[in-house]
Amino acid sequence: MDYKNFKVEDYIEKYVELILKVGLKIKDGDKLVVRCPIEARDFAVECTRKAYELGAGEVVVDYRDQLISRLKYENESLDVLTDIPKHKVDKENYYMEKKAKYLSVTGSDPDAFKGVDAEKLFKSNLANSKALRDFSAKMMANYVSWIVVGASIPSWATKVFPDLEKGEAVRRLWFEIFNSVRLFEEDPIKALENHVDNLNRYSKFLNEAKFEKLIYKSQKGTDLEVGLPKGYIFAGAGDVNSDGEEFIANMPSEEVFSAPRLDGVNGKVYSTLPLNYNGNLIEDFYLVFKDGEVVDYDAKAGKEYLKNILDTDEGAKRLGEVALVSYNTPISMRKVLFYNTLYDENASCHFALGKSYPTCLEGGEKLSIEELKERGMNDSLTHVDFMVGDETTEIIGVKENGEEVQIFKEGNFVI
Amino acid sequence: MDYKNFKVEDYIEKYVELILKVGLKIKDGDKLVVRCPIEARDFAVECTRKAYELGAGEVVVDYRDQLISRLKYENESLDVLTDIPKHKVDKENYYMEKKAKYLSVTGSDPDAFKGVDAEKLFKSNLANSKALRDFSAKMMANYVSWIVVGASIPSWATKVFPDLEKGEAVRRLWFEIFNSVRLFEEDPIKALENHVDNLNRYSKFLNEAKFEKLIYKSQKGTDLEVGLPKGYIFAGAGDVNSDGEEFIANMPSEEVFSAPRLDGVNGKVYSTLPLNYNGNLIEDFYLVFKDGEVVDYDAKAGKEYLKNILDTDEGAKRLGEVALVSYNTPISMRKVLFYNTLYDENASCHFALGKSYPTCLEGGEKLSIEELKERGMNDSLTHVDFMVGDETTEIIGVKENGEEVQIFKEGNFVI
Numbered sequence: 001m002d003y004k005n006f007k008v009e010d011y012i013e014k015y016v017e018l019i020l021k022v023g024l025k026i027k028d029g030d031k032l033v034v035r036c037p038i039e040a041r042d043f044a045v046e047c048t049r050k051a052y053e054l055g056a057g058e059v060v061v062d063y064r065d066q067l068i069s070r071l072k073y074e075n076e077s078l079d080v081l082t083d084i085p086k087h088k089v090d091k092e093n094y095y096m097e098k099k100a101k102y103l104s105v106t107g108s109d110p111d112a113f114k115g116v117d118a119e120k121l122f123k124s125n126l127a128n129s130k131a132l133r134d135f136s137a138k139m140m141a142n143y144v145s146w147i148v149v150g151a152s153i154p155s156w157a158t159k160v161f162p163d164l165e166k167g168e169a170v171r172r173l174w175f176e177i178f179n180s181v182r183l184f185e186e187d188p189i190k191a192l193e194n195h196v197d198n199l200n201r202y203s204k205f206l207n208e209a210k211f212e213k214l215i216y217k218s219q220k221g222t223d224l225e226v227g228l229p230k231g232y233i234f235a236g237a238g239d240v241n242s243d244g245e246e247f248i249a250n251m252p253s254e255e256v257f258s259a260p261r262l263d264g265v266n267g268k269v270y271s272t273l274p275l276n277y278n279g280n281l282i283e284d285f286y287l288v289f290k291d292g293e294v295v296d297y298d299a300k301a302g303k304e305y306l307k308n309i310l311d312t313d314e315g316a317k318r319l320g321e322v323a324l325v326s327y328n329t330p331i332s333m334r335k336v337l338f339y340n341t342l343y344d345e346n347a348s349c350h351f352a353l354g355k356s357y358p359t360c361l362e363g364g365e366k367l368s369i370e371e372l373k374e375r376g377m378n379d380s381l382t383h384v385d386f387m388v389g390d391e392t393t394e395i396i397g398v399k400e401n402g403e404e405v406q407i408f409k410e411g412n413f414v415i
Numbered sequence: 416m417d418y419k420n421f422k423v424e425d426y427i428e429k430y431v432e433l434i435l436k437v438g439l440k441i442k443d444g445d446k447l448v449v450r451c452p453i454e455a456r457d458f459a460v461e462c463t464r465k466a467y468e469l470g471a472g473e474v475v476v477d478y479r480d481q482l483i484s485r486l487k488y489e490n491e492s493l494d495v496l497t498d499i500p501k502h503k504v505d506k507e508n509y510y511m512e513k514k515a516k517y518l519s520v521t522g523s524d525p526d527a528f529k530g531v532d533a534e535k536l537f538k539s540n541l542a543n544s545k546a547l548r549d550f551s552a553k554m555m556a557n558y559v560s561w562i563v564v565g566a567s568i569p570s571w572a573t574k575v576f577p578d579l580e581k582g583e584a585v586r587r588l589w590f591e592i593f594n595s596v597r598l599f600e601e602d603p604i605k606a607l608e609n610h611v612d613n614l615n616r617y618s619k620f621l622n623e624a625k626f627e628k629l630i631y632k633s634q635k636g637t638d639l640e641v642g643l644p645k646g647y648i649f650a651g652a653g654d655v656n657s658d659g660e661e662f663i664a665n666m667p668s669e670e671v672f673s674a675p676r677l678d679g680v681n682g683k684v685y686s687t688l689p690l691n692y693n694g695n696l697i698e699d700f701y702l703v704f705k706d707g708e709v710v711d712y713d714a715k716a717g718k719e720y721l722k723n724i725l726d727t728d729e730g731a732k733r734l735g736e737v738a739l740v741s742y743n744t745p746i747s748m749r750k751v752l753f754y755n756t757l758y759d760e761n762a763s764c765h766f767a768l769g770k771s772y773p774t775c776l777e778g779g780e781k782l783s784i785e786e787l788k789e790r791g792m793n794d795s796l797t798h799v800d801f802m803v804g805d806e807t808t809e810i811i812g813v814k815e816n817g818e819e820v821q822i823f824k825e826g827n828f829v830i
Binding site: 038059 | 460
């Protein structure tokens, strides 16, 4: 695609179609909840229009306003911020029970909450997570179809492209968003399907190998053993909801991912990209694990936010996701730092602190939280991704009999 | 004020201050609910910021999106549209119970729902009104402080000023909005307070006269007797909530208003301005009343929407408000048709079909709906204003002893 002649409006409808037809597979009578930053209102309207065109019977649009949220954090007492009204929880559960599909549009000012009292931000998020625990658990267990996609908005675009004027930055970010989902290929739907097939091939290999653990090494100093629970499942981009309907949870998605054994992680891991936590950047950090738990950590910037993540609860000190991403993906090749997990996580191997996806264990979606923990799956109110891969990342899989298989070499899959 | 050099940003903060300080009297610890069209987001943010500055302890912003609403009306079944989820009602009641103050920002595309199936619009609005009956009743009885104000948005501004390009139309509409609340006077707060005093003087006169009925005549053909219930109260711009706090419910407000006797209206009344009902215009219509009830009507355009209003319920066929507005008010003098009741009602004497304000009867806010009806106060799920005054309007008040007092002459107050 020639960027010079690129017009956003020539591709928006294709993008929305890719999301709703291939991502969420919207069909007659479906209910759809759209969660969208207020700055991407036109995009929300376009998604709504297209969803009805595809047969949706009800669409609910929820706008999020970070400027209002920031004013709340700055001016409201902790009592007010942590008092989550019942009607708010009821609303989320209401559409979940009706098996609505969820389209979450990401697009946020990476600096939205910069300088906001970290303690207040943390306790307020925690109260929200607690109130919505059941809702989030159902979402993560794929009770319904859900997808996270990006939309270009001025505050985000000018952060990613600080040298461009606003309109041009927004256009450029749309270009990168479209590129990341292969929208410029001749047949984007086919390109996406092929890509999903590839990821499924990697997953199949990893699942059949029945590794006991993965060993990570990199020039930056990472030296980490990541144990895997018995019956682990690496999943690709494709998911299946509780009614057996397929969906793609992230667009873009370049990862295959599973769950580490909650007590099986040992060693040291270095971050390779900044972590954006509620608009605050945590940069150049490392974590040291012993028997699954973080026992030491440091960061060149934003250490207090890292502390807040780890302090969320017991589970926040342990890993809940292990994700493998080749260094040579379309996103990674563009060398753009998006300050947004959806994109940056697809540029690099990563882990997440916090809750595991129950679907990453055989039969996991039918187990209680206690049963999941007994089988090595982590539980927490949080789930925060952080990037650890670079062009020197080597990963070796070790089977129960001691056999070693090279999975990553110089940052890329070699299977 | 010289329009040529007028800059919106020079007056926005003054306007917001007038609303929050004089209109709602925001003080330490107040809760505030802001209901705002999504196109006026910047205005909502400014109101939120200022509310906290004045001490508000919590601000909740609810955005309304007419584009999404229209798509809903066009695509969702009546079953879906009329099924109002409990959490939605709970939310409204929650903040009402907490005695939040309500700031409703009007600013809507007059053509937003043009062409939408009238039946669907009607039944869907009816379901909503029924679900929120308790909430609305409390609002109308001034249980809490509330205010309706305007904000200029493109779709509205270009309808009012079709010959101006978008940006200029928005600027011009802001100018008219500011002018309507006397913001260009040297001391707008004092100007507003003086104006409210004037309206209170009219109210006092009308209340002390204890009229039995008002007789309306105009060149257009209006010839109508409007009976008043015993103990009627004409209210001016100033109101008092259930905690004794003063507020101003409409800004601008040029009216003094009360409730007609539900069975005491006889004769024929002609509209003098189009009525915008959910984005549909009802033009050049008349109503014929017998013993309070509409027994005949016609309209040159939009008759089906007029029919829908009247068919809402029994009370929708009777009057619930009688409002006196001089023809020579700042709004009226500008000769701008706003296609918006908040403004157009202040350019003209008007009535409303539907529910009366309980506060328009002595002790009314403590009476049940049945008790209110026994005393002549109308009840309904709806309340729709329509304009009847012009420069020829004459109004005579008739006392119980037959004494006649001229109240309006050639469109203006003469008391």
